[in-house]
Amino acid sequence: MVEVSFEQISPADFFYRNRDIAGFSNPSRSLYTSIRELVENSLDAAEIGRIPPNIIIELSVEGQAESEGTAIYRLRVEDNGIGVDKEYIPKAFATVLFGSKYGYKQNRGTFGLGGTMALLYGQITTNKPATVISSRGGKEIHKFVLMIDIVKNEPRIFKHEVFKNEKKWRGTIIEFYLEADYTGSKAKIIEYLKHTAIANPHASLLFIDPKGRMYYFPRVTDKVPDPPKESLPHPVGVDVEAMNRLLANSKQKDMLSFLVSNFQRVGEKTAREVLQLAGIPEDANPKKLTHDQVTSLIDAIKRYNKFRAPDPSSVSPIGEELLSIGIKNMLQPEFVYVVQRPPSSYSGFPFVVEVGIAYGGNIPVTEGIQLYRFANKIPLLYDERADVVWKVVNERIDWSNYKVPRVSPVALVTHICSPKIPYKSVGKEAIADRPEIERELVIAIREAARQLKLYLSKIEKKQTAIKKLNIYAKYLPIIATCAGKLVDKKPPDITKLLGRLGIDEKTLKETQEKILKELEEKYLVTEEAE
Amino acid sequence: MVEVSFEQISPADFFYRNRDIAGFSNPSRSLYTSIRELVENSLDAAEIGRIPPNIIIELSVEGQAESEGTAIYRLRVEDNGIGVDKEYIPKAFATVLFGSKYGYKQNRGTFGLGGTMALLYGQITTNKPATVISSRGGKEIHKFVLMIDIVKNEPRIFKHEVFKNEKKWRGTIIEFYLEADYTGSKAKIIEYLKHTAIANPHASLLFIDPKGRMYYFPRVTDKVPDPPKESLPHPVGVDVEAMNRLLANSKQKDMLSFLVSNFQRVGEKTAREVLQLAGIPEDANPKKLTHDQVTSLIDAIKRYNKFRAPDPSSVSPIGEELLSIGIKNMLQPEFVYVVQRPPSSYSGFPFVVEVGIAYGGNIPVTEGIQLYRFANKIPLLYDERADVVWKVVNERIDWSNYKVPRVSPVALVTHICSPKIPYKSVGKEAIADRPEIERELVIAIREAARQLKLYLSKIEKKQTAIKKLNIYAKYLPIIATCAGKLVDKKPPDITKLLGRLGIDEKTLKETQEKILKELEEKYLVTEEAE
Numbered sequence A, B: 001m002v003e004v005s006f007e008q009i010s011p012a013d014f015f016y017r018n019r020d021i022a023g024f025s026n027p028s029r030s031l032y033t034s035i036r037e038l039v040e041n042s043l044d045a046a047e048i049g050r051i052p053p054n055i056i057i058e059l060s061v062e063g064q065a066e067s068e069g070t071a072i073y074r075l076r077v078e079d080n081g082i083g084v085d086k087e088y089i090p091k092a093f094a095t096v097l098f099g100s101k102y103g104y105k106q107n108r109g110t111f112g113l114g115g116t117m118a119l120l121y122g123q124i125t126t127n128k129p130a131t132v133i134s135s136r137g138g139k140e141i142h143k144f145v146l147m148i149d150i151v152k153n154e155p156r157i158f159k160h161e162v163f164k165n166e167k168k169w170r171g172t173i174i175e176f177y178l179e180a181d182y183t184g185s186k187a188k189i190i191e192y193l194k195h196t197a198i199a200n201p202h203a204s205l206l207f208i209d210p211k212g213r214m215y216y217f218p219r220v221t222d223k224v225p226d227p228p229k230e231s232l233p234h235p236v237g238v239d240v241e242a243m244n245r246l247l248a249n250s251k252q253k254d255m256l257s258f259l260v261s262n263f264q265r266v267g268e269k270t271a272r273e274v275l276q277l278a279g280i281p282e283d284a285n286p287k288k289l290t291h292d293q294v295t296s297l298i299d300a301i302k303r304y305n306k307f308r309a310p311d312p313s314s315v316s317p318i319g320e321e322l323l324s325i326g327i328k329n330m331l332q333p334e335f336v337y338v339v340q341r342p343p344s345s346y347s348g349f350p351f352v353v354e355v356g357i358a359y360g361g362n363i364p365v366t367e368g369i370q371l372y373r374f375a376n377k378i379p380l381l382y383d384e385r386a387d388v389v390w391k392v393v394n395e396r397i398d399w400s401n402y403k404v405p406r407v408s409p410v411a412l413v414t415h416i417c418s419p420k421i422p423y424k425s426v427g428k429e430a431i432a433d434r435p436e437i438e439r440e441l442v443i444a445i446r447e448a449a450r451q452l453k454l455y456l457s458k459i460e461k462k463q464t465a466i467k468k469l470n471i472y473a474k475y476l477p478i479i480a481t482c483a484g485k486l487v488d489k490k491p492p493d494i495t496k497l498l499g500r501l502g503i504d505e506k507t508l509k510e511t512q513e514k515i516l517k518e519l520e521e522k523y524l525v526t527e528e529a530e
Helices: A011-017 A027-047 A089-094 A114-126 A182-199 A240-248 A255-262 A268-278 A291-303 A320-331 A388-396 A435-486 A495-500 A505-529 B011-017 B027-047 B089-094 B114-126 B182-199 B240-248 B255-262 B268-278 B291-303 B320-331 B388-396 B435-486 B495-500 B505-529
Strands: A006-008 A054-064 A071-079 A098-100 A130-136 A140-149 A154-164 A170-180 A204-208 A214-217 A335-340 A344-346 A349-359 A370-375 A378-380 A410-417 B006-008 B054-064 B071-079 B098-100 B130-136 B140-149 B154-164 B170-180 B204-208 B214-217 B335-340 B344-346 B349-359 B370-375 B378-380 B410-417
Touching: A006 B089, A011 A114, A011 B011, A027 A054, A027 A071, A027 A114, A027 A170, A027 A182, A054 A182, A071 A114, A089 A098, A089 A114, A089 A130, A089 A140, A089 A154, A089 B006, A114 A130, A114 A140, A114 A170, A114 B240, A182 A204, A182 A214, A182 A320, A182 A370, A182 A378, A240 A255, A240 A291, A240 B114, A255 A268, A268 A291, A320 A335, A320 A349, A320 A410, A335 A435, A344 A435, A349 A435, A370 A388, A388 A410, A388 A435, A410 A435, A435 A505, B011 B114, B027 B054, B027 B071, B027 B114, B027 B170, B027 B182, B027 B378, B054 B182, B071 B114, B089 B098, B089 B114, B089 B130, B089 B140, B089 B154, B114 B130, B114 B140, B114 B170, B182 B204, B182 B214, B182 B320, B182 B370, B182 B378, B240 B255, B240 B291, B255 B268, B268 B291, B320 B335, B320 B349, B320 B410, B335 B435, B344 B435, B349 B435, B370 B388, B388 B410, B388 B435, B410 B435, B435 B505
Parallel strands: A054 A204, A370 A410, B054 B204, B370 B410
Antiparallel strands: A006 B098, A054 A071, A071 A170, A098 B006, A130 A140, A130 A170, A140 A154, A204 A214, A335 A349, A344 A349, A349 A410, A370 A378, B054 B071, B071 B170, B130 B140, B130 B170, B140 B154, B204 B214, B335 B349, B344 B349, B349 B410, B370 B378
């Protein structure tokens, strides 16, 4: 008989064994992911306190590693966020799946994983502890030197120092060592910071790279966006588990007030109708519902199709204006058009899709559409082809309908925001093709593409007109002058005639000046040549 | 001051909140993933006991769900594997990250997640408990009815019954309910089973679908492949964490024998050289190494570049013969060529790449190459574009070099096997582009493509020859006969002449018969028409 032994492993151990799934697959990607996770924690820590974020990222070489192309780096990220209470610091940074309490609102992190994974990766590649310094702005600054006990999923504290906080400093500094490849990840890191700055114009980001080069993305506005509100769950999409947890914690004594108090979009009338559908008395005690009653309640909620759409106040879109400004800064396009869709929902979670289409300018001429994907105001730079946006752009939209040639300078910027982004992996790089999200993307992109089509038609018309004009502008005025001389009159006004040909005075002047300049250049060149 | 509260969540809670990352994003994919996870557990349970697997999958509708296109299904999977000891049953199926002890060998599962995730998904969509029945073939059969306490990550046992095992039955039966969409997943499920049968010709798979249709994939051979051996870790790729665990559990009293006994490919000479490089005495006590000594040891291993490649006995490839038979069964191609690469390694893990290229037959004529991806003998059907194979086929290989037209009936079957497949997500659908794996794929695919090129050139030649032949076959014999008559001799033997034109006697006969048939058909048609 084959003997099989079983064991239970800690979540830290699980992610240690499977770090590819969290985006730590090689020294180059791991550096990118580490910076990304820490910057996002910092943004959240500032935003929650309505503080305009100042984030300083410093990367320096500490020693040559033995594998090809990699070295040991020191990574230090400092922010001015709300800081972490001293009793939580070790666990928050050295325990996997320990994080700030889960709320029903938009935030950047997957629950309590990213920052700790960065430290864990550093620890297993360098065997060095990490340093965390934090203050909430009170009298003390706390400094911890720690490692992660991976088997136990617990912090191992090497040192804890307390400093007087004389300058009332507030924020968090994380410093650790990791085996990394900066050459292989530099382009992505800079792109990440640039795009993060665009989606977060209230943030100031400074990156000092190992050669001492500074990349500074100053804030464009001091206006910190309203932080997304924490809201009650919407009944649609609440599953048995979530319902059981709400029931167990109910402060209400009867089901009617339980439903009204614990869900959004549920008034007394709705609550009554749902309970009737479920066959549950209105005065039933929420803590004493039977297993079958819970099942009936969930079924009734699914059958009841009169709920209003989820409250979008828990999402925080970029907004048409900022998105448009961002795209202009990023790509200097000739043309840009932005669409913000009204809030929609999937599985009870509200979400908003924003899309910007841009043409020409600094956009490279390539086959297919250049994609710039954002989710909850963070750029997604890897695994593009696994993302729902790629699917929509390449499989659902026929770009020839919109006069977009196969090879052209077209960029599409998409932003999806939601209290719960359905990422396909812990690395948070690709969004799943939930049908509701796919649908909103299709609508938004089509609307934007129609505007691009109009613009492209105008360009085409104008180009045809300019071609004509090159001929008319040369000869018409001469003909007019000569004709005038023949009959001994002032030359006739040909503006109207040109107007009918689709040429306005401004364009006429420009074209004439251009022709003049061309002649001059020709002449000058000839003179010099002689 | 903003108050932030923290909490720690269990791994079950983490995966409950983030089920998209484990492949449970919608009712159709969740059904596919559930079947897949349970079938793979069953295959492993049989293989470990060298038992030819019999797996029976039954899916039936239990009730209409309220969401569109979905229903409540009952899923039952029965196998004849080695079974699970009664004391482990509840935890093995109702605790996340609890599984059979991690070993350094090839297996299908991610650690202790898949099967439990299927039950968890069923529980939160239906609020019904799952039933697990298992016996190791001894005197008793154990039946558990249970649910998962998601907050605590513990089983909640509703019922435990013990039956006499009079017929000495051995195996495991799992039965549970889930909200699912069979219509949307049917094609993928059948494809999955079909391809699993191809890669596991010693397995018998029976699937009974909700309409009572039976899909039976009988075993083709009784020969169970040698189960991959559990081996010692290779020193290259062992990180600090793994080293610390080995040191802590060392039974050896000195470092020299520690290295020799705990790693593969390390003899006394190698061990001595490594220790010298690390500056660690040979007789140092493994349990008393300092933090810095561990770091030096890891560094020395990375610097020491004379280790032999990892021992491939812990991987179990399909083999050229079986792969070729499988491809022929699956696609009935005109041409097939199979390449098995020698074992290679990444981060200390051995792996083997096998590739088969096929042309014509039942392969649909499409733009680009049809991909059939396998990893550790399981088919990967989702997220193709995120996979390293897709990258290699579409970005690294220029198919025009191999005379493969853009639109053609070409299929590529790839199999990667390793004790540790670097999946990009917990859903196990796409493999990361580790440089070593990418390189092996490029070499294997190029070799296969060269053979395809030769075949395609032959076809081309033959077609040109047949075109010529159509003319020669008509006139040459007549000319020969006439010429013979003129000089009153037997017609000369023109076989040699035809031979020089690349036409053998068989082809000549075939072509002549074909021409004859064409004439007959023409004649018959004409007659009928009149």
